[in-house]
Amino acid sequence: xxxxxMPAEACVGQLVLPGDVLLLPAHPDEDGERLRLGAGAARRxxxxxxxxxxxxxAGLMVTKCGLLRHRPAGGGSxxxxxxxxxxxxxxxxxKGDHVIGIVTAKTGDLFKVDVGGSEQASLSYLAFxxxxxxxxxxVQVGDLIYGQFLVANKDMEPELVCIxxxxxxxxxxxxxxDGFLFKVSLGLIRKLLAPKCEIIxxxxxxxxxxxxxxxxxxxxxxxxxxxxTLIIVNILEAxxxxxxxxxxxxxxxxxxN
Amino acid sequence: xxxxxxxxxxxxxxxxxxxxxxxxxGRQCYDYRNVRISFxxxxxxxxxxxxxxxVLGQVSCELVPPKPNRATEGILxxxxxxxxxxxxxxxxxRQSELLVKVNRLIERCLRNSKCIDTESLCVVAGEKVWQIRxxxxxxxxDGNIIDAASIAGIVALCHFRRPDVSVQGEEITVYTPEERDxxxxxxxxxxxxxxxxxxxxxxxLLVDPSEREERVMDGLLVIAMNKHHEICTIQSSGGIxxxxxxxxxxxxxxxxxxxxxxxxxxxxxxxxxxxRKEGGKFGFAESIPNQKITAFKMxxxxxxxxDVEEQAEEIITKADPPSEVFTQPILHTPGTAQxxxxxxxxxxxLEESEREETADEEGETDATAFEWExxxxxxxxxTNETEKDEPIVLSDxxxxxxxxxxxxxxxxxxxxxxxxxxxNTSKKTFNKKRKKKRVAH
Numbered sequence: 001x002x003x004x005x006m007p008a009e010a011c012v013g014q015l016v017l018p019g020d021v022l023l024l025p026a027h028p029d030e031d032g033e034r035l036r037l038g039a040g041a042a043r044r045x046x047x048x049x050x051x052x053x054x055x056x057x058a059g060l061m062v063t064k065c066g067l068l069r070h071r072p073a074g075g076g077s078x079x080x081x082x083x084x085x086x087x088x089x090x091x092x093x094x095k096g097d098h099v100i101g102i103v104t105a106k107t108g109d110l111f112k113v114d115v116g117g118s119e120q121a122s123l124s125y126l127a128f129x130x131x132x133x134x135x136x137x138x139v140q141v142g143d144l145i146y147g148q149f150l151v152a153n154k155d156m157e158p159e160l161v162c163i164x165x166x167x168x169x170x171x172x173x174x175x176x177x178d179g180f181l182f183k184v185s186l187g188l189i190r191k192l193l194a195p196k197c198e199i200i201x202x203x204x205x206x207x208x209x210x211x212x213x214x215x216x217x218x219x220x221x222x223x224x225x226x227x228x229t230l231i232i233v234n235i236l237e238a239x240x241x242x243x244x245x246x247x248x249x250x251x252x253x254x255x256x257n
Numbered sequence: 258x259x260x261x262x263x264x265x266x267x268x269x270x271x272x273x274x275x276x277x278x279x280x281x282x283g284r285q286c287y288d289y290r291n292v293r294i295s296f297x298x299x300x301x302x303x304x305x306x307x308x309x310x311x312v313l314g315q316v317s318c319e320l321v322p323p324k325p326n327r328a329t330e331g332i333l334x335x336x337x338x339x340x341x342x343x344x345x346x347x348x349x350x351r352q353s354e355l356l357v358k359v360n361r362l363i364e365r366c367l368r369n370s371k372c373i374d375t376e377s378l379c380v381v382a383g384e385k386v387w388q389i390r391x392x393x394x395x396x397x398x399d400g401n402i403i404d405a406a407s408i409a410g411i412v413a414l415c416h417f418r419r420p421d422v423s424v425q426g427e428e429i430t431v432y433t434p435e436e437r438d439x440x441x442x443x444x445x446x447x448x449x450x451x452x453x454x455x456x457x458x459x460x461x462l463l464v465d466p467s468e469r470e471e472r473v474m475d476g477l478l479v480i481a482m483n484k485h486h487e488i489c490t491i492q493s494s495g496g497i498x499x500x501x502x503x504x505x506x507x508x509x510x511x512x513x514x515x516x517x518x519x520x521x522x523x524x525x526x527x528x529x530x531x532x533r534k535e536g537g538k539f540g541f542a543e544s545i546p547n548q549k550i551t552a553f554k555m556x557x558x559x560x561x562x563x564d565v566e567e568q569a570e571e572i573i574t575k576a577d578p579p580s581e582v583f584t585q586p587i588l589h590t591p592g593t594a595q596x597x598x599x600x601x602x603x604x605x606x607l608e609e610s611e612r613e614e615t616a617d618e619e620g621e622t623d624a625t626a627f628e629w630e631x632x633x634x635x636x637x638x639x640t641n642e643t644e645k646d647e648p649i650v651l652s653d654x655x656x657x658x659x660x661x662x663x664x665x666x667x668x669x670x671x672x673x674x675x676x677x678x679x680x681n682t683s684k685k686t687f688n689k690k691r692k693k694k695r696v697a698h
Contacts, residue, residue: 102261102262102264104262114259114261114262116261120259140265142262142263142264142265142268143264143265143266144264144265144266176266177265177266177269178266178269178270179266179270180266180270181264181266181267220266226270226273226274226277226279227277227279229270230274230279230281230283233281234282234283
């Protein structure tokens with residue numbers, strides 16, 4: 001196993017494999033290979049070690065294969081971040097993620113919601129905007145919920161809530177009755193959620209539609225007619241394997257119709 | 258694992274789509290998905306892909322005593338397994354209902370229709386018959402397991418070849434494939450199952466339902482038919498009430514579908530036959546398409562191979578080049594020489610008797626044991642000093658060395674196995690006066 005590591009900056013945008021060690025730039029007043037994260041003074045800021053990376057002895061150890069990404073230190077968000085962009089289909093609940101869940105059971109004052117992970121998440125009926133003991137939300141088994149994880153670690157069952165920290169819904173809650181739900185890979189979801197995503201922009205030229213993206217790979221779409229909804233569903237599913245030119249061609253054909 | 262529940266909005270959407278005669282993947286109501294048949298290298302193995310549903314079929318045979326009440330007929334055995342890789346809900350222990358249903362259907366379709374001539378499987382009446390065993394494995398579940406499994410079953414049976422057998426009196430000779438070409442099974446007709454999914458109390462009908470559609474349907478009608486328009490099996494499940502003309506309509510549709518599928522099967526079988534005869538490549542590996550995009554496409558080099566080359570060069574430069582070794586044998590006493598170090602010679606008695614014979618030539622040495630072993634290319638760890646004056650010490654490498662000498666010819670040139678490509682050192686004749694043999698370890 002290679003003991004030496006590559007400097008992290010050099011690997012940004014390239015493929016890294018599990019077991020690779022990334023060295024962070026040494027600060028002048030520190031040991032060359034020792035890594036300090038966040039323990040320093042405020043002026044250095046905290047370097048965020050994101051998904052796919054783990055703090056190892058000599059630096060950052062890669063645990064997933066994928067492309068290394070870096071966000072440079074900017075204004076309020078501290079000393080920058082490194083993470084690995086990897087591809088998978090199975091979702092693991094992470095705190096703070098917004099996901100689409102399907103209600104499977106209604107027991108007392110708790111809903112059981114399937115989010116695609118190994119365990120079902122629990123959702124309290126009070127975790128909706130404006131919900132009180134008397135004023136219960138109207139949620140049936142089989143409904144779709146858009147919420148975020150309050151608690152998500154590997155030791156406990158995850159907890160969903162449909163309000164944010166200030167008590168407002170901000171878009172979360174029960175998703176409307178029509179529309180269609182389907183599943184794609186997690187990488188595609190992150191691509192679609194990126195700001196100024198080309199795919200979404202091109203699709204919105206076609207016809208108006210509503211779209212909800214869950215970080216667990218689930219997408220809910222609603223357009224005016226069944227045909228339009230099906231078209232959007234098929235294009236989004238095919239986006240995984242289509243290059244940009246193929247996608248433009250397909251959309252050009254459709255908008256020509 | 259628990260199955261992902263079906264949400265209300267999906268159910269409503271699919272039903273609405275069916276009412277508008279639209280399907281999720283853009284097919285028409287009576288359209289089948291793409292059927293793809295590929296054969297393995299062995300006779301009798303095939304993979305059938307119906308859209309994303311994949312079934313692997315494998316046929317094998319064995320000579321067994323027949324059933325007592327059917328002494329002149331061979332035995333057919335069908336087995337379908339729902340592999341856990343097909344869907345998260347399939348677990349090895351507990352698939353019961355669906356499994357039993359599909360198994361029974363396949364059995365009825367292929368056994369009760371008498372598509373295989375079981376009389377031809379008899380070798381010696383009452384004693385030995387062929388037992389044909391068809392194993393079907395579901396590799397991926399995207400709806401309509403029954404159709405895919407029935408196609409896989411019949412294709413595997415058509416593709417299979419059993420060993421040729423001859424009976425002389427009481428003797429049965431089973432020929433291997435090298436002696437005599439294996440013989441195909443005698444198949445009368447090819448029954449294929451066609452599934453129809455019903456929605457809204459039988460108002461709407463879909464052929465070849467996908468997995469989502471199967472979850473939402475009211476009932477299922479399966480018709481097994483062959484290309485001569487004979488119905489082999491018909492089964493309706495789900496408890497829906499079907500009218501007579503609905504069933505007749507379904508049978509007409511299935512006649513058309515079965516004709517298409519049978520033609521596809523024939524073509525696939527012919528292709529495979531042709532490829533085998535012409536000596537081309539066949540098997541599952543050949544049927545996997547190359548250049549298929551299965552992940553994000555990225556321009557440019559994905560893997561940085563700069564380091565790899567450097568490392569490789571490093572290793573090469575650091576390694577010692579294999580050297581030509583000339584070992585000088587050490588002379589203990591006249592007639593006794595030693596090359597290298599090693600364990601004591603274990604040839605006890607032989608040694609004594611040899612020592613009595615004296616050697617005339619000085620320092621004559623003898624060949625040591627030759628163990629012909631494989632040369633390990635990486636083994637460059639033997640360091641041999643080539644100074645002629647000092648005794649040469651061969652290192653403690655794991656590899657046994659073959660030290661071969663030429664007799665009667667000083668200076669001895671020893672070629673150790675460390676020199677890589679020298680396995681054709683001539684086999685040396687043993688010196689009769691074998692003095693002392695040391696095997697260098």
